Amino acid sequence: MNPYNITLYAHSYVRWAVVILGALLIVRALTGWLGRRSWDGSVERLGSFFTISMDIQLLLGLLLYGVFSPTMQRIFSDFGSAMGDARLRFWAVEHMLMMVVAVVLAHVGHVTAKRMPEEKRYRRYAIFAGLAMLAVLLAIPWPFSGADPRPLFRV
Template sequence: MTLYSFFKEFHSGFRYIVIVLVLLALVRAFMGWLGKRPYGEGNRKLNLFAMISVHTQFLLGIILFFISPMVQFSKETMKNPITRYWTVEHWVMMIIAIALITIGHSKSKKAALPEAKHKAIAIFYLIGIVLIAVGIMLIPQ
């Protein structure tokens, strides 16, 4: 197994952990926001672990970006949909998604009311997970 294939498989498999944690955080946030429930330590930890998993996935992606044969910097990169996707499109979508999830977590920490904490997580994590899903669905076959 090469270094590239190891990180590719790790990055690919770790996405399921990210998706599960973010979806769990989303469900709890919407239930808390719409059900006007208190924001407890369990919410805080789940939201934090979801954000940490997204950041870990990002670090794995950075490693892949520099060792992947699919990432190319040449005149032909933008003409080929596969190399364009891996060199430009994928990481841009993922950085935006990660930034949104991080902003949501930060806004949640700063909010005073439980409803505002849940709302920040619900909105920002939802937009982030939608971008992640779109980024995964656009992977060229």
């Protein structure tokens, strides 16, 4: 396997860690917030794992974006005309922008929640993890999406 395929497969599978950890964090934070539970430090650890998985995913995406992807090399060779093609624009701008926004939201939520009084932490995690996951889910090229569908699992 070449570096492009290794990075692409890793990026494809780490996505599931992001989605699963994000969903778990949202559920745990919502049940804590809405159930008015006392603070459970395991939610903070889950928030750490979620942001770490987001960081790994971003790093893999940046490697694809700037180094390995033949699609991106083609886009960069004529960026102006690529913007006229919805599929190429998705990869060049929309996917990357939404994912960076998601990573920033995840980090802001995690860092600010740790500094808040315990009774407000669940709410902060629920809101920011929810917003981050919304951005992630909108930016993933799902098989049923119109952008440039990709398989759920690469084999």
